[in-house]
Amino acid sequence: MVFENIITEVKGKVGIITLNRPKALNALNSALISELNAALNAYEADPNIGAIILTGNEKAFAAGADIREMKDKTFDEVTSKNFLHDWDHINTITKPIIAAVSGFALGGGFEYALLSDIIIASETAKFSLPETTIGVIPGLGGTQRLAQAIGKSKAMEMILTGRMIDSSEAERAGIVARVVPTEKLQEEALVLATKIASLSQPVIKAAKKAVLSAYEMPMAQGAVNERTLFHSMFKLHDQKEGMAAFLEKRPPKFENR
Numbered sequence: 001m002v003f004e005n006i007i008t009e010v011k012g013k014v015g016i017i018t019l020n021r022p023k024a025l026n027a028l029n030s031a032l033i034s035e036l037n038a039a040l041n042a043y044e045a046d047p048n049i050g051a052i053i054l055t056g057n058e059k060a061f062a063a064g065a066d067i068r069e070m071k072d073k074t075f076d077e078v079t080s081k082n083f084l085h086d087w088d089h090i091n092t093i094t095k096p097i098i099a100a101v102s103g104f105a106l107g108g109g110f111e112y113a114l115l116s117d118i119i120i121a122s123e124t125a126k127f128s129l130p131e132t133t134i135g136v137i138p139g140l141g142g143t144q145r146l147a148q149a150i151g152k153s154k155a156m157e158m159i160l161t162g163r164m165i166d167s168s169e170a171e172r173a174g175i176v177a178r179v180v181p182t183e184k185l186q187e188e189a190l191v192l193a194t195k196i197a198s199l200s201q202p203v204i205k206a207a208k209k210a211v212l213s214a215y216e217m218p219m220a221q222g223a224v225n226e227r228t229l230f231h232s233m234f235k236l237h238d239q240k241e242g243m244a245a246f247l248e249k250r251p252p253k254f255e256n257r
Ligand code: DAK
Pocket: 023, 024, 025, 027, 028, 063, 064, 065, 066, 067, 068, 083, 084, 085, 087, 088, 104, 106, 107, 108, 109, 130, 131, 134, 138, 139, 140
């Protein structure tokens, strides 16, 4: 596939998507999001891909939705066409997604990082939800996911003021899994994604689904969901193989089935 706003690349079993509108600090517009959704679908459908990396460049992961594209929209237009309705398509992807963030992750850019499964950040990463400073509020789940990630008081402070935080504050607050030197970000993201992609795909998908249920259902229901998923692992060749390999003191050979 040929894209204009993103670059795709496969390394081993890892599908990489690099946002590529550097002149606009990777501001997200409709064309970019359609391409992103197409690339995500292609990796989701490709049996050789076990994990996905979503990244930007050193200066910006993404500085939010494209303000030029939104500025003149009327209330009727945004409601009748459910403006930006396809932006949460990433939620349908069952393979793990790692956001590798350097530079600005603002507004919708930060929300895309929060929609990913793991965020690893470079030392120069900066996060904020600045929507209130331009006359709107977050619209891609940021109010919900940030509050869940860091608690009400800090989320309120960030959202009501638009304050930008750096990578060490983001790490302390639990937004990012890890901070790495800027020049090592892509390498570290690839090591992490490659490790995940080396495991059994159905097992990894079940683990992702189980963790996400912590955000989507009450605890008791989430625990039942986890138990059902756990039991379903015993239908897999890879469960037999993983346990046999452990006992036989050899590396497992997973077949994704
Ligand atoms: N949109 C459009 N262009 C942008 C942009 C953006 N968000 N961010 C940066 N740019 C452009 C600038 O206009 C500038 O273009 P030229 O003037 O050169 O043509 C170029 O990128 C470089 O930016 P600056 O000159 O401003 O660079 P600085 O280093 O001085 O500042 C900055 C960097 C990141 C601090 C600054 O650019 C900035 O504050 N950017 C805007 C950040 C922002 O407010 N983002 C939030 C946008 S609202 C939804 C889904 C998503 C959303 C809502 C709903 N649904 C599913 C319903 C999301 C909303 C948003 O993200």
